[in-house]
Amino acid sequence: xAQIMGKQSIKFDTRVGxxxxxxxxxxxxxxxxxxxxxxxxxxxxxxxxESWEEAESTLQKEAVTxxxxxxxxxxxxxxxxxxxxxxxxxxxxxxxxxxFNIPLFGVYGACSTCGEALxxxxxxxxxxxxxxxxxxxxxxxxxxxxxFRFPLEYGNQRPLSASWTVTGSGAFVLSKxxxxxQITGITPGKIVDYGVKDSLNMGACMAPAATxxxxxxxxDFDYLPDEYDKIITGDxxxxxxxxxxxxxxxxxxxxxKQHMDCGIEIxxxxxxxxxxxxxxxxxxxxxxxxxxxxxxxxxxWKKVLFVPTGALLSTISYNEGKSVPGIAHAVIIENITM
Amino acid sequence: xAQIMGKQSIKFDTRVGxxxxxxxxxxxxxxxxxxxxxxxxxxxxxxxxESWEEAESTLQKEAVTxxxxxxxxxxxxxxxxxxxxxxxxxxxxxxxxxxFNIPLFGVYGACSTCGEALxxxxxxxxxxxxxxxxxxxxxxxxxxxxxFRFPLEYGNQRPLSASWTVTGSGAFVLSKxxxxxQITGITPGKIVDYGVKDSLNMGACMAPAATxxxxxxxxDFDYLPDEYDKIITGDxxxxxxxxxxxxxxxxxxxxxKQHMDCGIEIxxxxxxxxxxxxxxxxxxxxxxxxxxxxxxxxxxWKKVLFVPTGALLSTISYNEGKSVPGIAHAVIIENITM
Numbered sequence: 001x002a003q004i005m006g007k008q009s010i011k012f013d014t015r016v017g018x019x020x021x022x023x024x025x026x027x028x029x030x031x032x033x034x035x036x037x038x039x040x041x042x043x044x045x046x047x048x049x050e051s052w053e054e055a056e057s058t059l060q061k062e063a064v065t066x067x068x069x070x071x072x073x074x075x076x077x078x079x080x081x082x083x084x085x086x087x088x089x090x091x092x093x094x095x096x097x098x099x100f101n102i103p104l105f106g107v108y109g110a111c112s113t114c115g116e117a118l119x120x121x122x123x124x125x126x127x128x129x130x131x132x133x134x135x136x137x138x139x140x141x142x143x144x145x146x147x148f149r150f151p152l153e154y155g156n157q158r159p160l161s162a163s164w165t166v167t168g169s170g171a172f173v174l175s176k177x178x179x180x181x182q183i184t185g186i187t188p189g190k191i192v193d194y195g196v197k198d199s200l201n202m203g204a205c206m207a208p209a210a211t212x213x214x215x216x217x218x219x220d221f222d223y224l225p226d227e228y229d230k231i232i233t234g235d236x237x238x239x240x241x242x243x244x245x246x247x248x249x250x251x252x253x254x255x256x257k258q259h260m261d262c263g264i265e266i267x268x269x270x271x272x273x274x275x276x277x278x279x280x281x282x283x284x285x286x287x288x289x290x291x292x293x294x295x296x297x298x299x300x301w302k303k304v305l306f307v308p309t310g311a312l313l314s315t316i317s318y319n320e321g322k323s324v325p326g327i328a329h330a331v332i333i334e335n336i337t338m
Numbered sequence: 339x340a341q342i343m344g345k346q347s348i349k350f351d352t353r354v355g356x357x358x359x360x361x362x363x364x365x366x367x368x369x370x371x372x373x374x375x376x377x378x379x380x381x382x383x384x385x386x387x388e389s390w391e392e393a394e395s396t397l398q399k400e401a402v403t404x405x406x407x408x409x410x411x412x413x414x415x416x417x418x419x420x421x422x423x424x425x426x427x428x429x430x431x432x433x434x435x436x437x438f439n440i441p442l443f444g445v446y447g448a449c450s451t452c453g454e455a456l457x458x459x460x461x462x463x464x465x466x467x468x469x470x471x472x473x474x475x476x477x478x479x480x481x482x483x484x485x486f487r488f489p490l491e492y493g494n495q496r497p498l499s500a501s502w503t504v505t506g507s508g509a510f511v512l513s514k515x516x517x518x519x520q521i522t523g524i525t526p527g528k529i530v531d532y533g534v535k536d537s538l539n540m541g542a543c544m545a546p547a548a549t550x551x552x553x554x555x556x557x558d559f560d561y562l563p564d565e566y567d568k569i570i571t572g573d574x575x576x577x578x579x580x581x582x583x584x585x586x587x588x589x590x591x592x593x594x595k596q597h598m599d600c601g602i603e604i605x606x607x608x609x610x611x612x613x614x615x616x617x618x619x620x621x622x623x624x625x626x627x628x629x630x631x632x633x634x635x636x637x638x639w640k641k642v643l644f645v646p647t648g649a650l651l652s653t654i655s656y657n658e659g660k661s662v663p664g665i666a667h668a669v670i671i672e673n674i675t676m
Contacts, residue, residue, distance in 0.1 A: 002465060002466050002467055008418075088653070088654065089448065089650065091651070091655045095660065095663075102528060103526040104447075105457075108427065120443060120458060123461060124461060127467070128342075129340055147426075187441075190440060191435065191436045312429070312432040312433075314425065314426045316426065322433065325432060325436055
């Protein structure tokens with residue numbers, strides 16, 4: 001079933017297939033470098049809804065509907081949902097997933113939530129607790145700005161270290177059924193706090209957590225970075241990427257050749273005015289579905305370490321002068337036919 | 339390892355022991371009917387901290403420290419934490435658990451979070467993914483009022499249907515080691531929305547979800563209510579209890595003899611001015627630790643169905659005129675020596 005590896009990792013000996021996935025984004029993501037790869041691009045960022053929160057709920061609903069269709073499954077075939085988002089009390093998930101009538105495990109790990117949902121979903125499959133589960137996460141630029149920063153109408157200036165929250169949702173069917181693409185291990189992450197307090201420089205807040213999880217994963221499995229075609233963080237952006245590579249070098253691993261960041265891939269820094277890169281629970285999720293899994297399916301890559309990264313803050317913690325700790329959850333995904 | 343039961347339940351064939359537990363509360367809870375049973379009663383509701391949020395973080399930190407001590411375990415022995423709270427972006431957990439340096443799965447199910455954390459923790463043990471995990475949840479009256487309702491200084495009047503958020507945290511060590519008290523099954527719950535919009539009547543919002551989960555659990559395991567000494571909801575309070583018993587009667591199960599509600603047990607309605615009863619992620623957690631598990635250990639009860647109940651709302655969803663859906667997660671706990 002599973003082997004406990006080192007300090008904090010798990011190797012799955014039972015099959016955990018990624019049976020299918022779906023991605024839905026809005027206009028800006030559609031105009032970015034990955035634009036052609038997404039399943040659905042909705043031009044209207046509010047998706048015909050009355051609020052940004054409802055729009056984000058719609059994203060999750062559409063992503064799950066889409067992935068069930070692609071996997072030719074009914075909602076009755078899905079035993080559990082693992083879902084989360086960035087909003088207070090994760091209301092995007094609560095209202096978006098209501099109609100599916102599927103038991104729900106709500107999860108929260110800020111922008112690392114996609115990694116957390118995939119990890120718990122994989123444990124549910126590998127443990128024999130379910131035949132099929134769905135992991136789904138979302139973020140929305142406007143609901144996130146409203147939640148964490150300033151009302152859009154205020155038109156505040158963004159420093160170059162700030163990231164741009166991706167409007168999108170990615171959903172994944174995990175299954176005990178055969179799939180070429182499988183989750184073969186996980187390294188759940190710890191909270192890591194270097195005391196950075198700048199909520200407009202989340203790359204710097206999250207890089208130490210990504211460092212910690214990647215270091216521990218390589219060490220638990222006794223792998224060198226070369227084991228992977230890519231080591232892919234969620235949304236460190238340009239600022240965080242530099243810190244990550246430097247910190248890991250100090251710990252003895254050079255991942256500069258393998259490293260890729262979903263936040264860097266999803267937008268065109270020069271032409272889209274997105275500064276440090278994309279971010280949000282949706283960023284890593286839609287990049288995994290639209291790009292990373294396709295690269296694995298097309299045998300461009302054999303094995304990747306997928307490491308969504310989260311910044312653990314709220315407006316209350318920020319306004320009370322607290323630091324912004326980070327967390328990162330690593331998932332090993334491979335094409336087992338290669 | 340595990341059997342899939344009916345539509346949404348799991349029966350654990352592998353041992354999931356509740357090795358130990360700890361509870362910490364504040365003055366008001368200490369003066370209530372369960373007062374003598376809590377491990378720690380802190381007279382100062384702000385626990386010497388500078389904010390209510392920090393106070394709630396301290397609750398979680400103390401609860402985990404306490405349970406590790408009682409179980410004679412070091413933090414290095416705990417492979418994963420499953421933790422959550424009611425605050426936006428679950429900051430009570432993020433800041434309270436930072437120093438333990440244990441990989442964290444953040445969970446959110448409103449006041450049902452204790453049931454969700456225990457369920458996922460039990461799956462981690464039964465699946466062979468860990469030897470010991472800790473499930474911990476908290477709530478704090480003042481941080482919850484600030485988050486969901488009005489500043490305390492405003493001194494708003496509370497309708498009789500309103501509940502009083504419990505200040506407290508309960509932590510549980512789940513283990514593959516032997517314990518008389520074991521988790522033998524779970525029924526993760528669905529989101530259920532009857533369209534109730536009154537955030538000051540959460541009992542009515544959550545009762546349909548509790549009904550759904552209890553009905554499904556009894557039906558999945560093919561049990562009658564008599565199977566259990568007690569069927570225990572989290573924080574339905576007096577208003578929700580009446581609705582639950584009525585709804586389940588309509589579905590063919592009379593649980594009026596077995597039903598107990600943590601929110602009703604924890605305060606003295608006549609003398610503590612707590613109206614409909616206690617609530618919060620801490621309510622069911624400290625009642626489980628201080629009272630329910632002791633009744634099982636003392637062989638007063640053999641088997642209980644523990645069903646924490648959550649109301650899925652945020653101030654944003656409430657202010658945007660949305661309803662308050664509910665969710666409830668059921669955990670079967672028994673003394674296997676009886």
